[in-house]
Amino acid sequence: MKVYVVRHGDKAEGDYFNVYLKHQDEPLSKSGEAKAKMLCTYFKDISITQIYTSEYLRTKQTAKYVAELMRITPIEDRRLNEIDNGVIESLSDEEIKKRYPKFWTDFFSYSKDVRFPDGETGEEVKTRQKELFDNILKYGQDVLLFSHEGYMRLLACHILGIPVYKRNQFKFDFCGIMELYYDVENKLWKIVRLNQIVENSSTPLM
Structure with missing residues (x-):
């Protein structure tokens, strides 16, 4: 079983305060949208059962093109939100x-x-990460998650057993891909790729 976690694309500048989230909720910039489209070249031959996004607009917009390619309707999950x-x-x-x-x-x-x-604290984010990944394990399906850099840094700490305050040692680029798989024999998640970047192509799928 595999889980792919993708950071959202580049954000547009400006005031986009979301009353529900109580935070800025910037959409993708033109550059971010272009990178989101390029994700299709990476995931076109990968079998995914479900796609989840955080509640933020930029993750939903980043997921859009891959979701359309796979004909999957993404599900919003607050457990993927950036650290508050x-x-x-x-x-x-x-x-x-x-x-x-x-x-x-x-x-x-x-x-x-x-x-x-x-x-929030880093440990509180780890708690919701554990809850989400326990649910993923329960259904045993390959899934694609769209989230945020802070969240992904904490996830890397979580998987590797590193204290959350060491998360500054990790860096995830816009639309960077983290790939995990579950080792059934040893009952633990393993990191396959940490910050895979999709190279520019003159012939994107979308």
């Missing part, structure tokens, strides 16, 4: 340091898990 960074999203670095000095110091010490002001 609370109230600091709209603040500059200087504002964060002034209003939340302890958070700033602790977070950039890379030595402990911390809670974003009015947001």
Whole structure:
């Protein structure tokens, strides 16, 4: 059984505040849309049973072309949402340091898990990741997930047994692909690819 996790494409600049999510919810830029279309060249010969996205617009837009190619209707799942960074999203670095000095110091010490002001901790994201992956295991199907860089960094820590505060050691590019498979004999997830990039092509499928 395999799971593919894809970071969304490049975001458009601007104010796109989503009242439901209580965060900015930027759509894809033209570059992001082009990269999303190129994902079809990678997944065209891969068998996928279901596609899941986070609740954010950019992941749904990134999934669109592959979903159309596979004739699968994506399912939104909040367990794929980016780590909730609370109230600091709209603040500059200087504002964060002034209003939340302890958070700033602790977070950039890379030595402990911390809670974003009015947001989540890394361990809380791991909890919802475990719940999601336990459900995937239950059905035993190959699936494609569209999520966010922070989420994928934490997932890499989760799979490898690394503390969540070490997530800065991982980098995922826009539309970068992470591939996992479940080792039934040893009962654990293994990473096959960490940040696969689809090269530009003059003949995209979509």
